Amino acid sequence: MVTRREILKVAGGAMVLVATKSAYAADATGVTDDKIKIGILGDLTGHAAHWGTGNLAGGTLAFEEINAAGGINGRKLEWISVDSESSAPKGIAGFKRLVDQEKVFAIFGPTSSAVGVPLLKTMSSSSVPIFIPTFSSPLITNPPVKNIFRSGTLNDADQGRIIADYVASISKKHSVAIMRQSDEYGKNGATNVGNRLKEIGNIKISEEQFNASDTDFTSQLLRIRESDADIMVVYGYPAPSAIVMRQAKQLGLPVQIVGSTATASRTYAATVGKEAVGTRSMTTTRYLPEGDSPEIVKFRKAFEARFPELARQTRPEATDQLAYHGAKTLIEGLRRAGRDLNREGLIKALEGLKDFETGIAEPTTFGPDRREGNRSGFVLEIKEDLSRTVLPKAYSAI
């Protein structure tokens, strides 16, 4: 028998859903006759500034281009940038400022897991569409949240799965060593790789860990040498990973080194030196920022002309590329949402994207229950002259 309390509970839930839906449907905050106001939230200072500055640069470039081309359905984009300073409290304050004071229509960012994950509850309880082009925590899209979308990047769970599939396919000794950073980034990555390897079966797994600020990895590398592994997966930030790769070569470890996407940056090989030759890294896209496809060349030239101070730092990098790709995908969502723009319309339009191509990063597919735009990755290799090449095979996490 259905109790009165249960009826009230169901009715209450339905009312909340209807209210939420109508709040989305009617909500055109930040939209005027001739403008759409976007908030850009990212870490412009602090340890995660690499991603935040990329988010701002890539977003700015795409937004300026669409404005120069006449805007979206008769409206120009207007944007305001807030620095989350690589700090979760600053990120939450910045998000609230964009929503409550600046009254933006949608938000582009945040840009790091350290800010995005603590911000998740605040983001999901708002009605603001949020578009994330960079960071990789799987918690952001699994389970899917109505107003949060991510494109381009490969989340850590998918990345771990893909790395495991790849190393299992090349390991002749069926023995893989995982050298991982001791923090959440390394722990989650190594867990995902290890779990998938266990699923595949018949593979010996050994694991060593290090701190991000360590300068010597001899003890871990000697233990790996004794493990008889022929593959070493390095899951850590670029700086310690660079030292690990260099010292592994100097100690003569007979292993194929495979790094996470953190080691797939443009300057990485130069940072490691000649010991980088032959090492491989996971990468989220087949398109390298230094590549020669027409779309990439056009993007790189436009980026270098618009941001000469960043070009001086050997950018655009993958983060700039993913942000530009993300911004163009968001723009496509706004275009498809039509002239009668509101938040529900944008969410519906984004959900309708299927294999949306920009030629800058992997195609984006969303759906009613899918908020992760890209679920595939590639492997890149450092060549003798320290240039990079992407191996042809695509790996899917689906």
Add this chain to the structure above:
Amino acid sequence: MVSTFIQLLLSGAIAGSVYALLAIGLVLIHNGTGVVNFGFGDQLMVGVYILVFAQQFLGLALPPAILVAVIVSGLLGLAIQSLVMMPLRNRPVLIPIVATIAIGAALREGVRAFMGPNPWPVPFLLSTSPYRIGGISIVPSDLAILGTAIVIMACLYVFFEFTRYGQAILAACANPTGALIVGIPAGTTTTGIWVLSSMLAAIAGIVIAPLTTLTPDIGLIAIKGFAAAVLGGFASLPGAVVGGILLGIIEALAGYYISSAMKDIVSYAILIGVIVLLPSGLFNRVSVRKV
């Protein structure tokens, strides 16, 4: 296996010499001014970025770029002393210490804004190709770090023990009023210490950065320098070197023979043990103040 043990000792000593270089700079400032400089790691970082800037954007060869980096770093030390530390000289000691934290953060974020957050490659001073002797890998560029730590320690030791200016600095630090009475100006000696330590930070950074890679956050490794300085007594230059090398070797041995996950726990447990049993560190005599 003997070769594994020797490899661990060698690698530990080299990692330890990184800590030692940092510890020397910290001890120098502490000995000379009484201030614990929490911005030392960031001064080190600035020195290396000046080198990179001189090479990449001014087109200088490595030797003149190093010279520019060391000189400009010395000027940075002069600016810190003149603009911040001198005005704070009569404030409680906590105030200048907090100021060093603020200076460090300002330098770090300033460099991040100007040079970007991405890593920059820094040229190695010696070859990175290893020599293999009896199963042991010896890398010349790593030995450069160990050698630099020992040479700097020796130079500073001679300077403080056997030169009048070095003795004057120590006297001014121990008793500023007494030193002034005998004609040693405390302000000048303090300025000299800041300039010297800032130049030392640049040299340490130029040797270390090729190994660790250069980002605005490279200065965070100074935390290990603090540990090494404490182990060595925080007032002793030989103690700083021995403390650093000892810490590096303990880490390497613990990481291999116990577990890489336990490496830091074991190392810092030993550090705490030393502090408890020998509060003045391994190399520092307990100072007795007569009243």
